[in-house]
Amino acid sequence: MVTARNSPPPPGGSSSQRSEPGYTFDFCGNHLAIDFTNTVGDRGGDRGEHLKTFGDIVAWAEARGVISRSAAAAMRQKADADPDGANRAWRSALAFREALYNILAAASSNRRARPADLAVVNDHVADTFKGAALAQAGERFSLETRAEEWLDPVLRPVTRAAVDLLTTDELAKVGRCADEECAWLFLDTTRSRSRRWCDMRVCGNRNKVRRFRDPQ
Numbered sequence: 001m002v003t004a005r006n007s008p009p010p011p012g013g014s015s016s017q018r019s020e021p022g023y024t025f026d027f028c029g030n031h032l033a034i035d036f037t038n039t040v041g042d043r044g045g046d047r048g049e050h051l052k053t054f055g056d057i058v059a060w061a062e063a064r065g066v067i068s069r070s071a072a073a074a075m076r077q078k079a080d081a082d083p084d085g086a087n088r089a090w091r092s093a094l095a096f097r098e099a100l101y102n103i104l105a106a107a108s109s110n111r112r113a114r115p116a117d118l119a120v121v122n123d124h125v126a127d128t129f130k131g132a133a134l135a136q137a138g139e140r141f142s143l144e145t146r147a148e149e150w151l152d153p154v155l156r157p158v159t160r161a162a163v164d165l166l167t168t169d170e171l172a173k174v175g176r177c178a179d180e181e182c183a184w185l186f187l188d189t190t191r192s193r194s195r196r197w198c199d200m201r202v203c204g205n206r207n208k209v210r211r212f213r214d215p216q
Contacts, residue, residue, distance in 0.1 A: 016053075
């Protein structure tokens with residue numbers, strides 16, 4: 001999605017606070033892992049970063065329903081107590097996001113993923129499932145993992161969702177917005193597999209206006 005321009009990330013990105021309190025995260029990707037990659041506006045043009053701080057990632061996860069309000073508050077407190085650790089976690093999360101986007105974008109156009117991107121994502125896969133075990137949770141089961149640190153409560157669910165997507169037939173439903181400046185991804189669940197835009201109200205309408213003004 002094409003979004004408003006914003007300032008570059010502050011040095012470090014370790015702040016526990018949001019960099020853009022007025023920005024509303026968009027979840028039009030129709031999938032947790034894809035929504036995480038869609039936190040950069042205008043990927044195909046003048047990029048606008050929306051995860052400029054540790055606090056931005058926490059806010060995204062809370063808004064997406066990945067973590068609770070209390071968990072988000074605890075993560076922000078930890079970042080305030082150890083800015084250097086928060087900075088490292090923030091940088092690692094962005095590297096993971098970019099590698100994941102590259103892999104999914106390649107899949108959307110039937111291209112092979114780059115080994116370097118797979119290596120980054122596989123580091124998170126190995127960490128996510130290391131020591132994991134199924135546990136009874138009422139009538140269902142949950143996947144419990146070892147103690148979580150920093151952004152693990154956010155990145156582990158994203159990683160699991162990415163693994164589920166990349167290892168099933170759902171991968172064939174991944175599409176890329178037809179707006180070249182946008183370049184966001186989405187999971188096309190339409191019966192005809194005809195979805196072209198990340199959001200018809202934004203990229204779709206803008207391109208309609210362009211064609212109307214310049215029919216050539």
